[in-house]
Amino acid sequence: MLLLFTGDNAVRDTFQLAEEVAHFGLWQVDLATGAMTCSSNMLRLVGLSSRAPxxxxxxxxxxxxxxxxxxxxMPVIAEIQHIIADGLPFDRNFRVIHPNGRVRHLSIHGEVVVDASGRKTRAIGVLVDVTLHAETMRASQVDSERVRAIMTAIDGRLWTARSDGFRTDLLLRSANSRSVPGTWLGFNWLTRVHPDDVARARTAWAEAPHHVRSFTLDLRVLGEDDSYHWRRHYCSPIVNDDGSVREWVGLSLLINQEQSAVQAEPGILTAAQIRAARGILNWSVKDLADRTGISTGALRRIEAHEGFNRGAAPALLLIKDALSAGGVDFFVLPSGEAGVFPTRKENRLKIVAENARPKKVSI
Incomplete structure (x- = not known):
């Protein structure tokens, strides 16, 4: 045994130093008499060092x-006494109040010792002051709650990934999220990206290891409402001292409102415009769903809404782009009346020809 002191009390002084520096104390209970013996530091830790005999x-x-x-x-102390009586080991945490009113967080470990015949003779253990650890954990919990509250407010997700885009962990997400975390891990997250954006996402991550710098990526991602929403992904590498990338950390934010403000606000569509545009293009609801990535159920709900539905602006942007690409355009008169017309000349002539064709009259 290594002794840090010399003299007759070398062992005691060495052990006392270890107790004080490491903030622990020892105890034992004679199960026959119930008498408890503690080291001096144990008594100090629980606030009984000044207890008069x-x-x-x-x-x-x-x-x-x-x-x-x-x-x-108090229930913790009662529980420990029952565990000792049963001869089982235990680890528990509890708080004590010192005579001066200070509260300390303690962790106690104990187990029962038996003699050669198997009879329980003593309970022995160690008590450790974990106040600093408890304070650190509490501060970390508060910080985590703050970040989670922000994530909920902005519908954000915080994640880590490998250099190839393989997501290794979902650190934080909105408290309102009901999806299974596994759907966002590995390469599963790509299955929720709009088909038209997958190639762009793969290209960005394929280039990431070569540049080793932060980048942003705007993608349409399938939400829990079965509709695609614009999300901006902020991706940044965590670099080791030798310049190699340990991992990537990313933040995904909903930017539907930003997209709407920049692109969609002047072109918010009415349900009547969507139905008329589908009629011109001879598209079914399923045809429109295939071209936008929006579920048929969501499309039917949008088409059932009368007037301008600004709450569905992100979806309307996708619908407008798909219908415009199909060959129609939209307008809103100063009076507020909305309309739609075909952009292709042949479609206009066809409609005019159909309207000009004399109607057959049956006699």
Whole structure:
């Protein structure tokens, strides 16, 4: 055994130093008498170092800890006594209140020792002051709650990934999210990206290892409402001292409103415009769903809404782009009346010809 001191008390002084520096103390309970023996640092940690011995000479017992235990943690001390009686090991945390009013967080470990015949003789253990750890964990919890509150407000997701875009962990997401985390891990996240944006996403991550710098990526991602929403992905590498990339960390934010403000606001469509445009193009609801990535159910709900539906602006942007690419255009008169017309000359002539064709009259 390594002794840090010399003299007759070398062992005691070395052990006492270790206890004080590491903030721990030792204890044991004689199961035959119930008497509890503690090291001096153990008594100091629980706030009993100044406890005056009783006049009747009664020994300290495990239940003596109830005198200093925080009221909310009294059940823990009672539980430990039951565990000792059953001869089982235990690890528990509880708080004590010192005579000066200070609260300390303690962690206690114990187990029962038996003799050669298997009879339980003693309970022994270690008590450690974990106040600093508890404070650190509490501060970390507060920070995590703050970040989670922000993520919920902005519908954000925080994740880590390999250099090839393989997502390794979903660190934080909106508290309102109901999706299974596994759907966003690995390469599964690409299955939720709009088909027209997948190639762009793959290209960005294929180039990432060569540039080793932060980049942003705007993608349409399938949401929990079965509709695609614009999300901006901020991706940044965490670099080791030797310049190699340890991992990537990313933040995904919903930017539907930004997209709407930049592109969609002047062209918000009415349900009547969408139905008329489909009629001109001879598209079914399924045809439009295939071209936009929006479910047929969502499209029917949009078409059932009368007037301008600004709440569905992100979806309307996708619908407008698909219908415009198909060959129609939209307008809104200063009076507020909305309309649609075919952009292709042959479609206009066809419509005019159909309207000009004399109607057959049956006699």
């Amino acid at each position: 009783r006049a009747d000479g009664e020994a300290m017992r495990f239940s003596t800890l109830e005198q200093v235990t925080h009221p909310d943690d």
